[in-house]
Each structure stands twice: as structure tokens, then as C-alpha cells.
Amino acid sequence: MAGRLFLQIPGPTNLPDRVVRAISQPIINHRGAEFAKLVKGLLPRLKGVFRTERGTPLIFPSSGTGVSEAALVNTLSPGDKVLCFTIGNFSVAYAKLARNLGFQVEEVALPWGSGVSEEQAYERLAADRDRGIKAVFTIQNETSTGVMTDLRAVRRALDRADHPALLVVDTVSGLGSIDFRMDEWGVDIAVTGSQKGLLLPPGLGMLCVSEKALVASQSAKSPRHYFDWAAMLENNRKGFFPYTPATTLLFGLDESLKMLAEEGLPNVFARHARLAEGVRKAVAAWGLKLVAHKPEEASNTITAVVTPQGVDADALIALAEARFNLALGNGLGPLSGKVFRIGHLGQLNELEVLATLGGVEMALRQLKHPVPLGSGVAAAQGWFLENGR
Amino acid sequence: MAGRLFLQIPGPTNLPDRVVRAISQPIINHRGAEFAKLVKGLLPRLKGVFRTERGTPLIFPSSGTGVSEAALVNTLSPGDKVLCFTIGNFSVAYAKLARNLGFQVEEVALPWGSGVSEEQAYERLAADRDRGIKAVFTIQNETSTGVMTDLRAVRRALDRADHPALLVVDTVSGLGSIDFRMDEWGVDIAVTGSQKGLLLPPGLGMLCVSEKALVASQSAKSPRHYFDWAAMLENNRKGFFPYTPATTLLFGLDESLKMLAEEGLPNVFARHARLAEGVRKAVAAWGLKLVAHKPEEASNTITAVVTPQGVDADALIALAEARFNLALGNGLGPLSGKVFRIGHLGQLNELEVLATLGGVEMALRQLKHPVPLGSGVAAAQGWFLENGR
Amino acid sequence: MAGRLFLQIPGPTNLPDRVVRAISQPIINHRGAEFAKLVKGLLPRLKGVFRTERGTPLIFPSSGTGVSEAALVNTLSPGDKVLCFTIGNFSVAYAKLARNLGFQVEEVALPWGSGVSEEQAYERLAADRDRGIKAVFTIQNETSTGVMTDLRAVRRALDRADHPALLVVDTVSGLGSIDFRMDEWGVDIAVTGSQKGLLLPPGLGMLCVSEKALVASQSAKSPRHYFDWAAMLENNRKGFFPYTPATTLLFGLDESLKMLAEEGLPNVFARHARLAEGVRKAVAAWGLKLVAHKPEEASNTITAVVTPQGVDADALIALAEARFNLALGNGLGPLSGKVFRIGHLGQLNELEVLATLGGVEMALRQLKHPVPLGSGVAAAQGWFLENGR
């Protein structure tokens, strides 16, 4: 198929060519001095992306799911209770993960389409009189619904309830694209992956863990080996890993951290916000609805759109890919067939967004939905012109 | 600057990633068996792209200008007369090239914006009673004005005048994008470069020469060495070159010829025609004019657009690049400042065209020209939907 | 440092340039049809490398250590007993892994420098009257000592003892370099990584599991999620993964499987055997000793050499890297400082081996050990000449 693929799924994102070149460097000895220097240069900068001074970043050869597992097995003991706020497919998956690993899960199923509010969180935490809950899980950016939760609200709930549980946050589709502040927001464990805001191919799972989480890990009794923090930390101190790391992706991380630094995190966040609003303006112009209920919670990295009456979302997605070289995300779980998702994260610019919107319009029309051609594009263009850099 | 560059100049074009990988292969011995095999595999397929059975392709490490020189020095003697039809900057440059090389140039300066008609060509050729004209130069696709000449018309003129001059054609921005038929159209020397329809980086100049041109080369007395055909042909027979060839670009050519074959030349031409018409529909929707006077001559690889009153073309181009990561071509010679050019050749698809059009619209608006946002995009979308593959 | 690095560590190996290019392909949608086609094409060929018809291959985004964990948590229940034959650092690490994961480990510590014999295995298995042992772990190629175990011997021991335990084999530094036959040798779970004989960057852990192992996984009670086989198998059937896979490495695997098929596995094994014997001839010519006690157990992928009196192995390794751009492996655990290791696996040829041997000779001389220059090289050359392809 001619021309470039528009990979507008919610991640992995298009690899910047700089990253492609970085990961093409020849493998070096992962027990040698050059490697140690690389790693020692990476970790402090990764801390910067998590906006932490007191936290400790950890890098595993795994997907984001792997480090989600790491967050729990390192800090909990078998049977410990985890409070999970579930607002979509990925937070539901987290609750399942916790159950699979042998933890007690108290799942607070909230409506898909909203984030977690302070009151919702407070209510449950305050009710936990005996402090049986050891960890509270929330997702910063629920990729299946395109909804962001204000983590400060969850933190405030914990504080108001004076609850000592660890705050575990999935920021897989958030970090490096939307604001995240480990220290300021009192996050204990942040979990992410390489293939979204960090601009890399999939294959690295990353954590950032607070001092409190490290203390918890010393008494946690869950069996663990691959994802064990202690061995990792000990090796990292010398610039090494307890087992063979994903060397080429670490080369890539070195480059993508440079790219984020060159643009500047605040500019990266502003760009994502601007592009996302352009997409939302287009959706509104089409007369379609977001899965997100509240505008202020609509995600800046992914927009989940409810397909109009009579249009099968999966048919739309298949058509966009087959006909226009445009990859969109599908609806997950109960949203399957009813929702398509537009990813707008990573190394992206206005024209790529316009192309994507233009493609969606053509696909909708081809499926007989009478959206005016160019209407969404024009709405986004207007926004972009009013909100230039 | 975030995201991908939209390199919509009239070439070089965006490198397909397959080509990038092909040219990244390790250098091999250009005097060894593996290399000879590569070259022997390339030449017949290159003939196929020129649509010739009797012609001979030649590849030089040079730009298209280099092989334009090769066309003349191999077939003419000092002081020989060349008839040049000039219809824009690149055909004017060819006349200058011929003069610089010591040939007599009879330049027929036609209006910029039109191609060469049979009558125009016939008139001059018929007037050349003593057959002083040894070569007739015409450009298939004049990149500066976005105008195509029907080469069959020029051939008919030569035939009607029963004129023995060689027909020399510049198809630098045509071959591999718009229809070209060496044998059927009676072209004697076709000249092209690697960086347009052939999807490669710049660095290879290519010719295809007829038997008649080869005969002419045997008596041509122009001094020549680097661009000499005889040495090239002799070496090519064994799969080699008279001097060090551009090995990595030959790797790339192997891949790009595969890509053209996979898509099929007729499909490649149809895609270019479809994308070009989309662009023209947008220009019409904006109420702007093409440099091309006649719709049937408007180029399928490049569209030259007259900027509206009050809009400086170079300001538009600079803004598009700085603000939207969109590279457009500028007006050349007398068109400077009054024309911008949209390249739409090579590995390109509908969404890339929409992005480009969307970018032009935003740039026009930012320069206070009241084009309705989305209007050109919508016009192109409509066309694409009605004219799908 | 000028020129190419000779990365002669026991893995990761030098990436073939074909693999570098393969992993540089643009990311595709891991939920789309093109991806599913890729995966469905990979799995059967991966089976071929494991030499199995009845086994099932599984691919995780992890290192080899990750899938070592997967082998146990999927087939055992907490407190189950694992018999571990330890003959070097990596088999000792496996025993530790099993203990960390909460299993009972019966560790049979054998001398470093030998493999596991049928008698050693039989004795323990026969003694296990109540069949408490659920899994027997052995390593095919112990990378720390450069020793291969004949897996058929261990299989025979199990059969003679009529013991139902699962046979779990680490073939991380074996598969794709030395002969391995899942079905014929009755291996239940084979564990490997991407960065050795499979010619890829590190980042994929792979398993091949027998029907018996799959049955065991259905009743195994160990908590697991990331490394859970059931979810993986269910997704793999459609060509997908339960979470984001390491897409680019799967592109690479596609290419490296092609390379192995082009050379032919028997030829690949013969090449490794030939290169390894060349290295051993050189070591003998230097008057140095292998860590491997028996010639027939000396590894064909890695040679561990005892440094001579007065030569610190780590100084030798550091010098080779700093002065000659040659990366060697160091001694591990009790062998630290006394042993250096020469990796000779992956895409390697005779001249690369000669360069490596020449570099070791120079480094030895620079550390005042009076090895005759060229002596090891000559011994290897002689062998290579007598044992050509």
C-alpha cells in the first residue's frame, strides 16, 4: 500500500526516525564500562520525566503489564488487599492481574467514561477502618475510554482518610504526553511502558517507586524473581542489570529522553493538549459523541468516539486501514463495535492530525454516514490557527 | 519540530522506509560476482520502467543534470544544432546547458504554462530544410510550471517533417509517476534522476538510449570521459562500471524497482493521476489558479499554484515549513514569489495529500487570505471517494 | 575507537545487518491483520528450530530469565519440589530463581566444568520414591563454564527411573547454535532468549512446551499473570498477544528464522562446531586449559579458558577491550578473575575467530605471559583448512 501508514492507535506510536537510528546501533557488552555509563546517564533523566527527586526509576525488559505485576509482587504479601478503581478495560485488567497474582481485590467499578473523583475514593478509603487495604490502584489515563483521572484528587482522598495504602498509578498512556508529578502528587508506584509517550518500540516496562514503596518491598512476602526490585536496584547502582537487558531499547531511550528534553516537557504536554482539542473539535463538528462524559476529563492522548447509529465501529476501522492506510484503535470489552479510538500521542503534529481526521471522514462517508466532508478538518484547523505555538 | 515532515516539494520525495533499509546494506566489492549479479538484475527491469525493448539503460553517479549533459556530448559534435522547446525553468536550463557545452541552440521559447504542441514542433522542424538540427529537446513534465507535454505530438511532428533529429526527452519528474513509453513514442534519449518517481535519494542519473542514439554516439566528436557511453556499455555488459558506482543507491534501485513492480506501473500512474486531481480540485475550491493553462496538460506529479493577490508565495512557503512542518516548492525564475508548488509524486497516499492541503489552507489563512478552512480538503475527499482504487 | 567491535561475549552476539534492518521497519498495529499474519508465520517456524511437532512455542517480551520463571509458575504449585542440577553460574541462578518463586529446590551441586551424567541424574530420580519431584531442571549449555550436557542422558535417567517429572531445559546459549531436539529428546519445557543463536537483540524470551507441560499448567496453582501461558495461547491462536508484544523484535525474528533456514540448521550446527574446535585448538596451542573437563562436553558456543598463573583474567579482558576493541566474557562466581570466556556463537565466521584469537594472544603478551604470537591463530587456521565446508 502506497505512502506512509498513519498509525493512530493508542500506542505503539510511530517511531521517530531518530529513535529508529538509535536502536540500530551495534550491541555492546552489557557488562562493560560503556554500558554502565549509558545506564547511569539514563536513570537520572528518567527520574526527571517522572518529576521526582525522591523516587527511584526501574527498567525491565517487559511490556507495561509486566511492570504492573512488579508493582504488586514487590510490595504486597499473598492475600493482601488491593483497592482497584475500574473505569475501563485497562483498569479492569489491572484488577484481574491483581487477582491472578493471589491478592484480594476490592474492585470499585465506576462508570466507563468518567475518571475517579475524590469523593468516590475517599468514601472507600474512609470505610476501611482496619486499614486492610495495602494498595490503591488507579489509572491516570484510561486508554479504552479516553478518560483522564486527576491523580491529585485520589491523593487528597488518601490524605483526608489518613490512609497509609500505597498509591499505585498506571500512567502507561500518560507519561511523557500528559502532566505527571510523582513527588508533588504523592504517587508511590508509577507504571509505564516504552511505546507511547516515551517514543520507543514496545519492550521496556518502567516503574518509578517512592521511598515508602521501597520500604514496603523489604517486608513483602510475595514470591518473585524476574520482577524483583532488590536485585535490580543492586545491579543498577553499578550501571548493570541482574540479567540481560534490552540493550537496543536502552539506546533508544537515551535518544527519546533527549528529544523530550529538547522540546521541553511543558511544551510536549501543551502540544498534546492542542492536538487533542483539535480532534475533539472535529468530533463535535461531526455531531458525534466522546465516550468521555466530562470535557475536562477527556484524554489528551487518545480520543474514544461513539460511532453513529448504523455504523459498525469495527467496519469503520477495517475500512480506514484497508483503504486509507490509517490505523485506528477499536472499542474494547462492552465498547466493542460501538467505539473507535484515535490515538494522538507521541511524535505527532497538526498535519498528521488533519490527515487522520480527513481519513475518518472519508471512512464514515463510505459507510453511508452523512458527515460533511472537511467539517472535522476545518474545526481542527480553526482551533490550531487560534492556538498556535 | 514534532512529527513527520511532509516533504511535498517536487522531489526529492520522501524515502519509503523500504528504500532506506535497502541503501543501508553493507557495501560490497563493486568488482565482485555479487555486484555483477545485482547490476545484471537491475538493467532489464529498468528497461521495463522506460517501456523499451530496443533501448539501453545507463546509470551514472550524478544528478539528472549530469545525464542531460551525457545525452548531448555522446551524440553530437561541437557546434551541432539543438532545437530546444522551452516552456519553463527546467527546459530553459536545458538550453543553457546545451550552450555551455558548445552547441548551437535554437531555442523556441513558448509561453510558460503550456506544453509543446504538434504544430509548434512541426513548424520549426519543417523549416529546417538542410537538416541542421541534430537533436530536438523537450521536457515531458516541466516541474517549474506543472505542465506535461504530450510526447506523441512531438514525435508526430518529427515524423510529419520527416526529420532525422534525435528526440531527447527530460523525464526527470515523470518517469515512474506518469506514463512514458520509449519505444512506442519513438524517444531516442530519455533522461531521468533517482530522486522522484524512482523513490531513491538523489545521486543517480539515468538514461535510456535508442539504437539510433547509439549509432550517433559512434561518430559524435564532443570530448567526453565521465559521461561517455561507450566505456559504460562495455563495462555494463559484465555487470560492472568504468569507475566506482554509487553502490548503495543501486541497492536502493533494486528495492524501488521491486516496489514499482509490486504495485504495477499502470496502478502507479493511476494513483498519481488520482492524487493530482485531488490537489487540483482543492485549488479550484480555493478559487486559485494553476500555472498550467489547460486542464489536460496539468501535471500529475506537481501542481504549480498562483498565489492570490496580496499573498507572497515565498512567505507562504516559509510559514508552511516553520509552522506546519510542510515543505512546498517555490516559484522559479519569473514565477518567483508568485507561485508555490505542491509535489505529489513518489510513495504518496490520499491522507498525505489531505494533510498537505490542510496545511496550505492554514498557511493561507494565517497570511490573511480568506480561504474557507477545509474547503480544499473536502473537494479532494469528494474526488477520492468517487474515484477509489 | 576505530574499526568494528569484536563482540565475542557469550551473547548478545553481533547483530547481523539483515536483522538490524528488519527491526528498523515501521511499527504496525499489533491488533491488525498484518500483524496476525506475521505471528502466524513465525510460530510454526520457531517450532522447527526447537525440532518439535507436538510442542508449542511461546514468545514473551522478556529476557531468558523471564521465561525461566514462566516454565515453573505455569506448571507447578507453591511448595512443589524442583530438582536442579547445578554445574555453573547459570544453573545455580536457576535454583535460586526457583527458591525465590517459592518452590522447594533439591539442588544437586556437581563440579563446575562437567555436565550432568545419566548416572548422576538417575541416582537422584530413583531415590525419589514418592515422586515428590515435579520438575527436573538442567541446562544444555552452561555458559559460565562452557560445558554442554547431553540431554539424552538426562532423559534416559528419567525413563530408567520411570519418573514423571517434567524435564525443564535451559537452552538459552544453545538453541540455534547447537543441536536441540525437543520431541526426540523428550524435553518438556525448553527455555531460550533472542540474543544468542537466534541472532536478535535481547528482549524476547521464548519457550517451547510439550503437551505434558500444558496439561500440568492446567492444574498448577502458582499465582501468575504476565507469564501465564493460558492467556498467551488463547491470543496466539488468532495471531495476537495478551498485551503489547515487542513488535520490532518479532520483525527481527522473522528475518533471523529466514537466515537460519537459508543456511540450514545442520550447517549452522556444523559451523559452530568447526569454529569452536578452532578456538579449542588455539587454547591448546597456547598451553592453556579449558574450564571444561572433558573434550566431548566442551561447548560449541562458548569457550571458558583458565588464565595462566600470574595473569588476572579481568585485567586481560579490560585490556582486550580498551586496546583491541575485543569484548570477552569474564569469569563468574568462583571463576571470577581466573577465567575468561570467548563467545563464538551466532553469525560468525573463521576470520572473526582468527581476529579474536589474535587479540587474545596480544593481550596475553602485553600482560607478560609468553604465548608465542600467532600460535593459536595458526592452530585454528590448520583446523579450518582441514575441515572446510
Place this chain on the structure above:
Amino acid sequence: MAGRLFLQIPGPTNLPDRVVRAISQPIINHRGAEFAKLVKGLLPRLKGVFRTERGTPLIFPSSGTGVSEAALVNTLSPGDKVLCFTIGNFSVAYAKLARNLGFQVEEVALPWGSGVSEEQAYERLAADRDRGIKAVFTIQNETSTGVMTDLRAVRRALDRADHPALLVVDTVSGLGSIDFRMDEWGVDIAVTGSQKGLLLPPGLGMLCVSEKALVASQSAKSPRHYFDWAAMLENNRKGFFPYTPATTLLFGLDESLKMLAEEGLPNVFARHARLAEGVRKAVAAWGLKLVAHKPEEASNTITAVVTPQGVDADALIALAEARFNLALGNGLGPLSGKVFRIGHLGQLNELEVLATLGGVEMALRQLKHPVPLGSGVAAAQGWFLENGR
């Protein structure tokens, strides 16, 4: 064929992986600001490599042969006389080039195997009483014989004879590998290519021209267009080119100039000298003879070796490539079949040289020549150890 190719021909050389990545960058607009900045950054650094302050570097999309043509057509008029000292195949080729271009060539055929001496040059120049000779051509490093000429000697001859001819030097296989000093040595035109000491793929021809040569170009009447300096210089001033440049190779040049600067030219020259002497020590140990007559003229980038009685050089070369993945250069012209050539230029280190020597030894033995295995390797090792960095 397994493992890495040892490309030890006299160029193109192995591409450093840094250069491969550099030339893989996306094409940019060669009429845009980013490109101009690139070019303006390249030219002064290229001057540094030529060791000139007063000279002007010029870059053409061509091979070295192309810029050899450029040297003459820009400075001479038809029929002008060129004095050519020919000492091997490439200097003979230059004389032929000059004749083909219509100049009078006074060819001083010197014995192949020696350089040009001051006396030889002086004699001819002094004899040219009427100053008919307009240019003197000499080659710094004659690649076919592996012989260097001391350019200072030729300069002294010109000065002693008080002869105003331009000194034209081919340093294609010299620049960036062996010392070259444009200003200090009074060179008027230096000609080189990208694919040797400049570490790039073939495809760029480069010149450096003195003020005197520029003055000559203003009155030179040779017809020229593609290789015309005036148009090039005028465009270069703004960072542009008169026609489409080889953009990706310019990206590569930017990187290779960085690499040369990082190592430092004096260190680059010293490394080449050290590696070359290692090769020569090996040839001596084998009891073979160099084509070069005098040790002080033996080239530091290429060693031409006379094959022993009974060994066909081309058979040796074919065997080395087919059996050992080692590409050597063949004998040219009268040396065909009697000479093989070992290239040792570019990004090369000691171990790559040892591998090459080891390969030659095995090939010689396989052709029944009784060279002691390891003898040449040992000789080179001994030299390398005594002459470390």
C-alpha cells in the same frame, strides 16, 4: 555466507555504522534553511581535511573520476597541454581522461612500483621552455601499485623550474588516511572521492581548488556545465547547489567529518601507518614481495603484493571471497593475475588486519603455497605490540 564481510579492497571501505545511520536520515528540502545550514557547516570542515585556508572545497554528485574531469575542464582550454606522470593504472587512466577531453597530454611513463621523484619532474618542467604545459598531474597514492609520491618533491620541481603550471593531484585513496597539505605543499587542485578515507558510500566527488586555479577557471574555454565551478561556487555561497545534490551523502559527510575530528587527523594518519606497516611485516614474513620498490614509498592505505610463483592472483582472490568472506583487490593492467591488493584504509583496527592476514594465509595454503600458518599474523602482532597507541 555467515558472519561479516571483510571488505579489504582499496575502497569503498566498510561503512562505519555511524555513517550508515547518518545517511538514513529523512531527506530534507535542498532549497530550505536546514539544508543551507548543513552545507555551510560542512564546507569549512572539509577545508580542514584538505589542510587549507586559502583553498575552496567543492562537492559534486559523482565519483572521483567526475571531479578529475572537473579539475581540467574548469581550468584549461581545448588543446591545452597537461603533463601526466603515470606510475600505475590510475595515473594512466588520468592521462586517458585528459586525452578524451581533448587536451594534449605529455605522458611521462615511469616504472610501476615507484613514485615520482623531484628530478624526474624537474627535468620535464625545465625542458618546457615555452611554458606550454598548463597543468601537471600527479597521483598522491597510486592505488594499483600501492605507491605514494611525495608531493613536496613535485612542488619543489615546479618551483625550481619556476614553472607556472597548475599542480593537479589525485588524492582519492589518500585524503583522510595519509597526510595531505594543500596550502603547505602548494597543490592547486586536489581531487578525491567519498568512499575511502572519508568513510562514505561512493557517490560524492570532491575537489579543493587554490586561488590560482580559480583565476585559471575564469579564462578557461573548455565547454562545461555539470562540473562547472562557477555555478557551484555561486550557489554554495548561500548553502545551495546548482542542481539536486546527493542529500543523504551530505548527511553522511557531516558524520564522517565528526569522526575524523574526534579521532584527530594526526591520529588517523598514525593509525593508517601502523596498520600498513603490520601488513608489510606480514608480507615480508611470508617471503613475498611488494609491488612498491622502495619501503618509504609503500602506501599506508593499500598494499599490492606480488603472488608467488605458481599462484594465480585472481584464483587467490576468488578463493578468499568464496571461502573466507574476504574481499581483496585484484591486479590491474599488466599486474593482472600477478598481484593481489590488501586495502587497509578507513575505519579499521588491528584485529581486522589480523583477520585479513589470517585469511590470506589460509588462501595461499589452500593454493599449495607453503606459507607457514600464522607467520604473517605473528609478524603483524609483534609490530602492533611494539607500536601501540
